[in-house]
Amino acid sequence: MFTDNKDFYPTPKHLIDKMLFDLDFNYINSVLEPSAGKGDIVKALEDIKKPIHQYGRNKYNFDIDCIEVDQNLQHILKGKNYRVVHDDFLTYDTMKEYDLIVMNPPFSSGVKHLLKALEMQERNGGGIICLLNAETLKNQFSNDRIILSRKLEEYNATIEYLQDTFLDAERKTDVEIALIKVQLPTVQRHSFIFDGLRKAAEQKEEYINTEDTQIAENNLYKSIVRQYELEVQAGINLIKEYNAMYPLIMREFGKDAGTGETIQKGGCILSLDLSRNKDKYRNELSVNNFIQEVRGKYWTALFNNPKFIGKLTGNLKTDFYNRIEDLKNYEFSLYNIYELKIEMSKKVVKGIEETIIGLFDEFSHKHYWDKDNSSNIHYYNGWKTNKSWYINDKIIIPLSGFDSFWNKYRPTDYKVKEKLQDIEKCFNYLDGGLTEAVDLEESLKFSEEYGETKNIVLKYFNITFYKKGTCHITFTNPELLKKFNIFGSQKKGWLPPSYGKKQYKDMTPEEKSVVNEFEGEKEYNKVMSDTKYYLFDGNSMNLLEDKTA
Template sequence: MFGTEFFPTPKSVIHKMLKKISPDASHFLEPSAGKGDIAEAIVEKKGRYTRDKVDCIECAPELVAVLMDKDFSVVGHDWLEYEGVCYYDAIVMNPPFSNGDDHLLKAWDFLHNGEIVCLLNEETIKSPHTAARKRLAAIIEKHGEVEFLGDVFSKAERKTGVNVAMVYLKKESQDDTIDLWANVTAEKAVKDDIGGDANMLAIRDNLGNMQHYYDKANEHMHMAFQHIRKAGLYLSANDIYIGQDYDKILELAYKNINDAKAEFGRKHRRDAWMHVFNQMEFHRWLDKKQREEFVRDIERNGNIPFTKENIKGTLENVFLQRGQLFEQSVANVFDELTRYYKGNTNHTEGWKTNDSYKVNKKIVFPWGCKFEKDYGRKFCTYHGANIDIYHDLDRVLCVLSGKNFKECGTIAQAMRRKFEILGRDVRQGFDNETESEFFHIKFWMKGTVHLTFKDKDLWARFNITAAKGKQWLGQQTQKEAA
């Protein structure tokens, strides 16, 4: 009914999988969720208020309907193409046995910091004869472990004779972990070499108003909860009951005011902190990886009281660390650009054109664009991961060169304009060159894109800043990068 590779996970196996996950994990993702057996087990183990912190991805429309009927959030349909923001503590998955290695590698690349538990056909582990399986074996050796479970689906809801392996991986990222929440009380003089203090001064002048509005919102929402409960009692006298037509938080308030206050307080604090950071345009210093980690920190530290003193202390910490944040952002972009180097440490099959200790003047993206051969013979879209790295690269180069990103001719814009000019029915011999603010660009039908730095000095500054962000020791590395 749901496809040839739909094999719901037995409860006993789910129990084994969840035992591997840290008890501190609070945000979960189940790709290839099926009818949500793993997601339901997580909620059963962690408590009913975990349900809104368990996201699912599922491609079969019938199963998506099942998940939504169970009140699970379905954030995507194709896991291998999913490009959403990652702030999950754990990914728990039972992917298709035919290409489980691809699904697990996607999870490893997608997760920034956390744990993964995945079921695979044991042959995926025991016969590493493909590039993907070899890469997976290297990752498991360094970051995880395997337990061979045997024929655990022989008595399952849908039976199969496949022998199964359970893979556990733990991904730790220390390079961009900065405590933004320590309360700094003393005034500090700082030199602004990246910018942003105009926004911060405006926020500091308005701190009292921020806390006043926050406190008043809390006061009146708590009063509203009392009135909602009374209204519910009057409604029930006429056989009218709060149900799906009402907002979930109103239904929660009708049942338990304390639970409603707790849920509202958590969400309100999170949104208030996000508002502060949006006001200071914090995103200008961060790449996609850091933005995801930042959202995750907001989720985890959202219980910090939203007071004038805490706002001030947090802003000062961020302001003092903005240089380090930016260097780490450049280092993250550097790592993405060198993923395809043949001897890199991420176990990714790469290209010899890119160098391990610096970004070459010419950067190669093997899948930098997409040519629709069977649909109009046109260049029309980018692969999702590459559009992020294009934007991140342009953003850090704008900061290094003193340019405004909003006014910059970006890589994505230049390629989009060129694709529109080429139009449909593109044939061999087409003009495959264009340029952006910082790069000469070439692209090919197979999807390869070459970016060549226009400015040699800017190229050198990028490599030196990346070296600082990666905390490489010695002067020789920076000298060669220049």
């Protein structure tokens, strides 16, 4: 692990204890570890949070974000269920506030990392604990080092030089270390309402133009991220303005018991809370709670956007939608959007294959007991079994386009529409975008409006609904249906392992017998002439590619 990452020096336990010693965690709600490595510092922080006894509450309640640039280490952190919110700390851009940044950054770029941490904490105040190569502070040969020393002096940082701290570590070094602890003061904010009244008229036109610019963005993801950033910044300004206004707009005047001076008291006239947050125990008006709720709003909006999740099946949509609460802890950024797309793409291949097999089963043996459904399949003698079949070009499934309660034809019912969409999505993956699009939802709306129950034309098949609760499907693309049957039969193990790999003339008599039963020599030769089309390989497809984004 160490040979590939020359800057990775895991922090030994005794040094972590020294770093965290004398911190008062009663005043720490959020922590950032921007060079998390394999999570040694994070583990120490998590241990501090552990309950006092088995059924007790956590001794301290704070959340921890991690950043790590090394992908191998990222996997380790995620495997430990630590929250990795970004890869490179130097490019991390967030409006979230951290009460504490604790880090052991790469020695080669320690100055830049500490300057970045100082820049973040200068916005709102907060603590920093950092390990640096002592030479960084003792030998000020660069502008960055000079600026860093001035800032540490300005904020009255404590610096302790330590010898031999890494001699018994996982990765040893005799470099002298500087342990830096600095607490930046909370930024004092003043109300801009009274001072800003005379400027309001001038700023109104500028604000409207800015808003219009945001709406006019063409790129989906960049546009929505910019809109998120605008909303968060506006909300943060409002919260901080409210906090600054609070002592100036209280309910009543009264006398101070000690001085006799007239003061405002009795609580604030105005109320500001997180109306989206239904949990009364987490309804505290704070910047971080507000950011969490806005993140949830935008992640939800993204999952409701067809351009983002349009290719997911119903089950996968539900799985990802159920992660909204966890995603509130992750910055709504291009980095995290594309990380999520990568994860979705990996799951889509597995999910779509499972859905295709589910449809293969549903179209065949699942409803074999019904005399109408028995015509769905054609039996053949498969590889090592005589219980094999493929789907015919006309099938019947139990799917009602009629609302029995209202006695009304309703093919646009959610369950009907989602089922047909899932079938279409499976064939979309198999088709690879070769077939001209037909708007399924519009076709169903047209059918409902005009009461057309028969031969409704969709992208890959026509459908007819019957009042007894069945749907007749006629596939209109025989080659795609053939591809579907090959996929299902291969996954079931009903075709020889050599199928699609060996020419017919080179097959054994046993292999030829199965192929003859399944499709015949002529059709098999057609497969061999275009295996790229007939033998589906989901891993070679960019399943979530969005050409409009």
